[in-house]
Amino acid sequence: MSKDIRIKKGLDLKLKGDAEKVVSVVSRSKVYAINPSDFNGVTPKMVVKEGAKVKAGEIIFYSKNDESVKFVSPVSGTIQEIKRGEKRVILQILITADSQDIHLEHSKKNLKDLSSQEVKEQLLASGCWPFINQRPYDVIANSADTPKAIFVSAYASAPLTADVDFVLENKTEAFQAGIDALAKLTSGKVHLSLKGKEKSALENISGVSIHKVFGPHPAGNVGVQISKIDPINAGDRVWTVAPQDVATIGEFFLTGKFNATKTIALSGSEVKDAQYYTLISGAQISDLVAGKIKGDNVRIISGDIFTGNKVTQNGFLGFYSNTVTVIPEGNEYRMFGWMPFASPSIHSAQRTGLSWLMPGKKYAPNTNLNGEERALVVTGEMENVMPLDIYPMQLLKACIANDIDKMENLGIYEVAPEDFALIDYTNTSKLEAQVIIRKALNLMIKEVG
């Protein structure tokens, strides 16, 4: 049964620098990297040493807390360096790539003949498992669980992000195989949400319950869709997978190879000729952006403008990133910028700016905080961008106070940091809501599990 999802609260920010729907291939990087910090709550345990030769798809490390969850090399090459930080925490694993990939071959099996347990084992062994995330807590799924449902959001509603339909244009078969594999893992349904207004090739995918989503960002956030389709209660487990990762999972079952190649959008106001690129996960950012950036005072973000990570040219594409955004840095002073209706070139969701009078205007925001952090004074503004049935300010206060009972009561199980991204953006007090929610979720994992 399909159910339309309509939300009203939220904000569609119109930004300059959308990627044109053209794909080019990025030439192979010399070095690829895996950053364990991409995986929330995972403490890596290395399997290979520096200098070891690895094939693409070969295990590099596993998770200390759940040893069956393995992380594999995106390319074939040599382990160049294992960078460690304080207390020998592994920060980054650098792999010098061979000129061509040799994949670790898994035996190809027909999905139809596999049991749920066998599918799980295949996913774990192949390195596809980290694509599967769990709610609550927004961490990699526990391989011992059976979720009550699996959700795939094929609607990227955040600004400047890769268009899902376009990215999956030639991967429908793999996507279908991925869905078939996921369907074996849940006792319930696999839910696929599509952008409401547009025709999508994914409408013909079978074995899923399809939902059309209407409304402003964060309508595309999988957490918002979950809350409308089948909300999470205390003790529930649901899983989420990003659409391109579903296709990667499907491709693995079709070919027996883990293929880390993905199509990403390079977008943002500081990008010359923003468009789509195909590259391998973990590629060096400089290989992607070289010669394509306008200014020299820019912020490069692996991920979208609201939830991504800041990277440098020497950094690497994140495991879950399907967008790289480049915007100007905002480390400059602005005279009298705080006056009401001043600086019309900077968007404001509040009516103390002029943006609400110019609904069609496109903006090129920089990274300036546009003010300083203050005590929480203004009320009611967070509710305007929060489509979930929760009280965001009260939940944030409970999180700041580490009050677990209150957090449970106010719906901590239903949220992920990304659901608070717009609150980061709009709140007058410049509170960093996503950071607070992430810390609170980590606390919940420790205390409640």
Added chain:
Amino acid sequence: MKFLRDKIDQIKKPFGKGEKFEKFAPAINALDTFLYVPNHTTHKGAHIRDAVDLKRTMITVILALVPALIFGMYNAGLQHFSQIEGSDMTFMPLFLFGLWKILPMIIVSYGVGLAIEFVFAIYRGHEVNEGYLVTGLLIPMIMPIDLPLWMLALSVVFAVVIGKEAFGGTGMNILNPALVARAFAFFAYPTFMSGDKVWVADATTVDGISGETILGKLAAGKEVGYNTMDMFGGYIPGSVAETSTLWILVGAAILIITGVASWRIIVSGFIGAAIMALGFEAWGANALMSFGLNHLVVGGLAFGVVFMATDPVSGAQTNTGKLIYGFLIGVFGILIRVFNPAYPEGIMLAILLLNVFAPTIDHYVIQSNVNRRKKRANVNQLKTA
């Protein structure tokens, strides 16, 4: 512009990290950030931020107060010259008379209040919050014009230290600080805060004038002597800037259009007061009761509902809570007026009372959300069991 920026950076140097005057950085930052939005960039969370900040929000409130303040200055002159000197004058000299009277009050209020704020900011090591910019203007606007400046200063000290900083500063206070100042002055110096001599400038120098507020007259059983339009326009004695419902409504429009104040509180406040006023009119046991909807345009009701009740820190925080909170302020405001002949102006006490109850109102609103969540979980367990 570059020159000015360089100059400021040079002045700020001794206040930097690890420098001699590091402790006093909040003070110099507060001044600098009024000239420039600082060069701070995002580090975690969303990489871009809205143009709004607390300064912009607070300045919008001040803009909304300006019409009522200018009229208040004009009215101060009008009351003085028409009641005491008996002369007719044009707008400008009347306004200048009021300005001359009221400006010192504003200066004292800001001077004393901001000094305390700066001290606490330096002491606690956080930046100076902009909240007092509004409070500091509100306080003189709700005082009688002849209040001695030292009493005003003392009220400000009480409001900021006991009303706000004792609770942890901006965002933590339970009561509206401006009303705390007024309540302090009212109970500490009652002879300067009520009666028939305090509302018109220099009234104490002359015998036998009727400088009472409308509500004072009603309570004393005297003729009102003004028609509804005069009262709505604000050509009546009263606290500095609370007399003109017309200009207060202009301020309310600014607050509602910009979304700075909650329309829910303002609208439900007026509705609560109107229902109560009509109810008492039907009862009609005394002059205060029979006053009917005129209650809405006299005294501090409009000013209180528009500028005081909407303080987001001391008011209700949930949308449903705001409707209940505003409504009850209207109801209690009129109730206290009518049933307390000793002190007919009830809106101040009604707001302070509801400030105290706002967290309770919010608690029940939020609890319904919590219960809904628990119920959903229970239904689910039953299904799977």
